[in-house]
Amino acid sequence: MTPKVVALSFTVGAECKTSRARAGIMKLPHYEVKTPVFMPVGTQGTMKGLLPEQLESLDCEIILGNTYHLGNRPGTVILKKAGGLHKFMGWNRALLTDSGGFQMVSLLKLAEITEEGVKFRSPYDDSEIMLTPEKSIEIQNCIGADIIMQLDDVVQTTFQDYNRIKEATERTSRWLDRCLRAHNSPNEQSIFPIVQGLLNDKLREQSAKDHLTKDVNGFAIGGLSGGEAKDDFWPMVSLSTGILDRNRPRYLMGVGVAIDLVVCVALGVDMFDCVFPTRTARFGCALINSGQMNLKHKKYETDLQPIDKDCSCSTCKNYTRAYLHCIVTVETVACHLISVHNIAYQMNLMKTMRKNIEEGTFPQFVQGFINEAFPNGHIPSWVVNSLSSVGINLEKS
Amino acid sequence: MRFAIKQVGVGSERLGHLTEFVRSPNCAIETPTAALMTQGGSVVHLTAEVLAKVFTNPQLLLMPLSNTIKFEQGIKAQGEGIAKFAGLPQHIVCSTVNNINENTPLGHFEMDKVPVWSNNGKKMITADRYMDLMELFKPDIVLAIADGRVSLSEGHKRITKSVDRTCNMLNTCVNRFKESTHLQKSSLIGVVVGAGNPRKCEACIKQVLQHKDVISGIAISGLTDGTEDSYNVPMEKLEEIFQRVSDAIPKDFLRIVEGSWNPAVIVAAIQAGFDIFDGSYPLKLTNAGLALALKFDVNKKSEELCIMDMSDIRYKESFEPILAGCECLTCKKYTRAYVRHLLNTREMLASVLLNIHNLHHFDQLFYHARMHITATTYRVFKEHITKQYEIYRNNQENIPKETEGVQENDTPIKKIKVREDSDVNKINNSSSYS
Numbered sequence A: 001m002t003p004k005v006v007a008l009s010f011t012v013g014a015e016c017k018t019s020r021a022r023a024g025i026m027k028l029p030h031y032e033v034k035t036p037v038f039m040p041v042g043t044q045g046t047m048k049g050l051l052p053e054q055l056e057s058l059d060c061e062i063i064l065g066n067t068y069h070l071g072n073r074p075g076t077v078i079l080k081k082a083g084g085l086h087k088f089m090g091w092n093r094a095l096l097t098d099s100g101g102f103q104m105v106s107l108l109k110l111a112e113i114t115e116e117g118v119k120f121r122s123p124y125d126d127s128e129i130m131l132t133p134e135k136s137i138e139i140q141n142c143i144g145a146d147i148i149m150q151l152d153d154v155v156q157t158t159f160q161d162y163n164r165i166k167e168a169t170e171r172t173s174r175w176l177d178r179c180l181r182a183h184n185s186p187n188e189q190s191i192f193p194i195v196q197g198l199l200n201d202k203l204r205e206q207s208a209k210d211h212l213t214k215d216v217n218g219f220a221i222g223g224l225s226g227g228e229a230k231d232d233f234w235p236m237v238s239l240s241t242g243i244l245d246r247n248r249p250r251y252l253m254g255v256g257v258a259i260d261l262v263v264c265v266a267l268g269v270d271m272f273d274c275v276f277p278t279r280t281a282r283f284g285c286a287l288i289n290s291g292q293m294n295l296k297h298k299k300y301e302t303d304l305q306p307i308d309k310d311c312s313c314s315t316c317k318n319y320t321r322a323y324l325h326c327i328v329t330v331e332t333v334a335c336h337l338i339s340v341h342n343i344a345y346q347m348n349l350m351k352t353m354r355k356n357i358e359e360g361t362f363p364q365f366v367q368g369f370i371n372e373a374f375p376n377g378h379i380p381s382w383v384v385n386s387l388s389s390v391g392i393n394l395e396k397s
Numbered sequence B: 001m002r003f004a005i006k007q008v009g010v011g012s013e014r015l016g017h018l019t020e021f022v023r024s025p026n027c028a029i030e031t032p033t034a035a036l037m038t039q040g041g042s043v044v045h046l047t048a049e050v051l052a053k054v055f056t057n058p059q060l061l062l063m064p065l066s067n068t069i070k071f072e073q074g075i076k077a078q079g080e081g082i083a084k085f086a087g088l089p090q091h092i093v094c095s096t097v098n099n100i101n102e103n104t105p106l107g108h109f110e111m112d113k114v115p116v117w118s119n120n121g122k123k124m125i126t127a128d129r130y131m132d133l134m135e136l137f138k139p140d141i142v143l144a145i146a147d148g149r150v151s152l153s154e155g156h157k158r159i160t161k162s163v164d165r166t167c168n169m170l171n172t173c174v175n176r177f178k179e180s181t182h183l184q185k186s187s188l189i190g191v192v193v194g195a196g197n198p199r200k201c202e203a204c205i206k207q208v209l210q211h212k213d214v215i216s217g218i219a220i221s222g223l224t225d226g227t228e229d230s231y232n233v234p235m236e237k238l239e240e241i242f243q244r245v246s247d248a249i250p251k252d253f254l255r256i257v258e259g260s261w262n263p264a265v266i267v268a269a270i271q272a273g274f275d276i277f278d279g280s281y282p283l284k285l286t287n288a289g290l291a292l293a294l295k296f297d298v299n300k301k302s303e304e305l306c307i308m309d310m311s312d313i314r315y316k317e318s319f320e321p322i323l324a325g326c327e328c329l330t331c332k333k334y335t336r337a338y339v340r341h342l343l344n345t346r347e348m349l350a351s352v353l354l355n356i357h358n359l360h361h362f363d364q365l366f367y368h369a370r371m372h373i374t375a376t377t378y379r380v381f382k383e384h385i386t387k388q389y390e391i392y393r394n395n396q397e398n399i400p401k402e403t404e405g406v407q408e409n410d411t412p413i414k415k416i417k418v419r420e421d422s423d424v425n426k427i428n429n430s431s432s433y434s
C-alpha cells in the first residue's frame, strides 16, 4: 500500500479579528507555501533573467507558468521527457499553471468560443486550432504544476451583454466538470475552479455556489482586474470570498499592485499573481511603499541611496539609485537588478501582512500602509469603502 | 598594483601574478589571464550576486570609458571610484577608452582626440579629459588613451596618424599620471599601435619606452578595428607581431592584448609572452547563442566541435549539461534542452546561463595554460587548442553562411522554426473530446 497522498492541504493558522484576513500554510507536493502569498509570473519556464536560486533567496515559494506558451515551446513532448517543468527549469518549489484560455483570448484576435472549447487560428501557420477543457488539462498534466487551473469561458471584464456573461458563467461550470473528469494526476496536482460572473453579483454568486459543491482543494476568482472601475472590482472580490468556505485557499487572478494586495487580503484572499512587478522593472520602475520610483528620472543621477534603505534584497545591498539610473533600459543587468528588488518588495509586503495577521495587528498595519501610500490624505473612496466593509475604518492621517 | 614574473617557460610564455591592489590587498591574480569584459560597469548579463556564484575570488575587469562615461556625475558625488560605484568594490578594474568590439562608426578623427561613442552619441575625448576621468574613476590599471581601433590592413596614412596621435596623448597621460595623487597606487599602461606597419610600430614602441620608468607595461592595440573582417588575419602574421613586440619591450613589463581574439590566437600570444587578454570573446559567443566547449586534456581527442550552437535543433531533447564534466553553475544544474528553449523563446536567462558557462570555461582555458607553463608542456597544450579551433573553423567554412552565428551581431535565434515544437497547434489534429 502506498501512503495516501494529498495534493493540497490548507491550514488556517491565524485570522484577523476585525477583517477577513487570514494567514495559513498550504502544503503542496513540492513546497509548503505560507499564505497570503504573491506568485511572480514566469511565463515560459523562467523569470525575467533570474536564476531559480535567486528566486529561492528572495523567498519565492510558488511561481506561475503559462500553459499556452509552455504548450507551444518547449511543448509537452519535451516537458514529459524532462520529467515536468520543475525538473526542466530547475525549480524545486511549488508551481501553478493557468489554463491557457485567457492567453488565447487576449493574445489572439480570432479566438472564438464554442461549447466545445476555444477555437483560434494558429499564429504560426494560420490553421484552425481548438483548445478544449480536456486538452488544457492534458497539457497541464504534462507540465506538472502543483496547482492547475480549469479552462474557463473568458469574457472581457467590462463586457455588458448579460446573456453572454450568463452563458460564460454557466459554461465555466460545465467545463469544470470536464476538466475534473480529464484530470489524470489528482494526487499530485489540484485543479482550481474559477469563479466567473464578471461584475454581475447574481451570476457570480451562482458560480461560486456551483463550485463549492465540487470535490476541489481550492478556488480561483477570475474575470476581474480587466480594466473595470475599482468601485466595481472590490465588491465582486468580497462577494466571492464571502461565499467560498474558509477551509480552502482562495486565489485572486491577475492582481498584484500593492494597494490591491492589501485591500484584497483584508477581504479574505490568500493567493495572488501578476506580471506587473517584473514588467515594470523592464522600464526602470522600482516598487516602493509610496508607489513607483522611475529610476530613469534625472534626479537620481547623483542619488547614492539604495532604492529602499529598509529593503534587504541584493540590489539594495549592492547598488545605488545613481548607478541604476545610468544603466536602466540600457543593460540587461539593470532589468535583473530591478526585478530582484520588485520581487523582494512583493515578498516583503506579503510577509509583513502575514506577520501582522499572526500578531493580531493587521488593522493597524493597514492604517500605516495607507498613510504611507497616500501621504496627502487623499485616500481613494474604493479603498475606504472596501476596508470599512470588513471593519477597518481608516482615519485621516 | 605590482606585477611579478614567477616562471618563464620554454618559449617566451611566462607565469606571473598581480598583487598589492588598493581595495583588495590580499588578492593575487595569476597570469596569463583574461579580464572580464564589462558594459555599463557590470559583467554583461551578470549582476554582482550572480557573478559571486561564478567566481568566488576578486576578478580582473575591463571597463571601457565609452559605456561608463555616463557615471561621471555619480562617481563624483560618491568619490570612491568606479568599482564601488558599479557595485563591484572588491574587484580589480582595468580602464580603457573603448571596447574595440563595440559597433561604432569608423573614420571620425581629430588630432589629439579620440571619439568615444556612448548612448548619447559621439564625444571627442582629449588625453587631459581622459585623465580627469581616470582620477575620478580610480581604476587599478589605466590603459593610456589611444587611437587603437585600426586594422592591420589599414593604409600607411591612417597607421601613421594612429601612431602619432597615440604617442602624443601618451605624453599627456604620463605627465598627468605622475602628478596625480588619486592614481598613486594605480598602474599606467602604454598602448602600442601601428602593428600593420613594422617600422611605424617600432617607432611607437620606442616612444612608449621613453616612459618606461613610469609605465608598468604595454597593451597592444591596432590589430583590429572591431569588424569581423579585420579579425581574419593569418595566424603566422599575428604570431610574428606578438613575438616582435614582445621582444622589443622589457621582460618585467606587463603585456596586454586588446580585441576579441579566438582561443587559437590567445594561446599563440601567450606563447609570445603576453599576460592579460581582453575577455570579450566569451561574451561574443554568448550573444550569438554559442557555447565554448574546448577539451583541455591533451591526451584526449574529441570528435565534437569546440564551439556549440546551442539553438541547434539537435539539442532539443538533450537533457545533458552543455559540456559534460564542466564545473560551472550552468552545467551542474541545467540542460542543453533548457538552454535551447530559453534561446528559442528569447528569454534573458539564456544569456545569463550561457555567459556563466562561457566565462567559466574561458577562465579554465587560462587555468590550463598556466598549468602547462608550470609543467613546461605549454607547446603541447597550445597545439591541442589550436587544432580544435582549426577544426571548428574549417567546419564553419564548409557549411552555408547562415549558420555562422559568431559572424553576426544578431543572434541566430530567429532562424529556428518553432512550428514543429508546438503542441497547442496539434490540438485540432486529434478529436477534441477525449
Ligand SMILES: [Zn+2]
Binding pocket: A307, A308, A311, A312, A313, A314, A315, A316, A317, A340, A341, A342, A344
Ligand atoms: Zn531592494
Ligand SMILES: [Zn+2]
Binding pocket: B322, B323, B326, B327, B328, B329, B330, B331, B332, B356, B357, B358, B360, B361
Ligand atoms: Zn559549463
